Amino acid sequence: MTDDILKVLIEEDAIAEKVKELGAKISADYAGKKLLVLGVLKGSFVFMADLIRAITVPCEIEFMAVSSYRSGVKSSGVVKIIKDIDINPQDYNILIVEDILDSGLTLKYLKELLMQRHASDIRIATLLDKPARRAADIQADYTCFEVPDEFVVGYGLDFAEKYRNLPYVGVLKPEVYEK
Ligand SMILES: O=P(O)(O)OC[C@H]1O[C@H](OP(=O)(O)OP(=O)(O)O)[C@H](O)[C@@H]1O
């Protein structure tokens, strides 16, 4: 599996340090607020498990599963809800947790959907931000790392459902996804 990795971009201990720092900032920002931490499956599950343990204020947890139709490594912008949340988000301060903000089409869709359901406030925490690929008018409120315009895997991120279990963020060899 690791033969498919061109280079390690972000090591596990660097991620752990950054997530701890972000958790402290989020805890301060949401003190006294009705906080719902909403993980976007599947990709966010590793980052979500780390981030939630670094948040020291009361919060509720939910997950949504969405899938953006892709051709290869490019998003079509068409997003399908595979699993919706189990509660009414009205009056919650929602922190959407994602693994990567790439074109932004997934998060733009999700943010608009939750606004239509009358959430009080919606912010975004992402492990990775890839600004070079942005197509939608959306930014993260909390970002761990910015990455270059390369296809990355690991720490929850996949290609064809593989590599999610890598304990770091690495760049996939183009010959793997161009097959
Ligand atoms: O900014 P975008 O271009 O929309 O891309 C980002 C989204 O794409 C990936 O999810 P994917 O739809 O591949 O499903 P997964 O989370 O199950 O891997 C990733 O986890 C983000 O959710």
Ligand SMILES: [Mg+2]
């Ligand atoms: Mg995803």
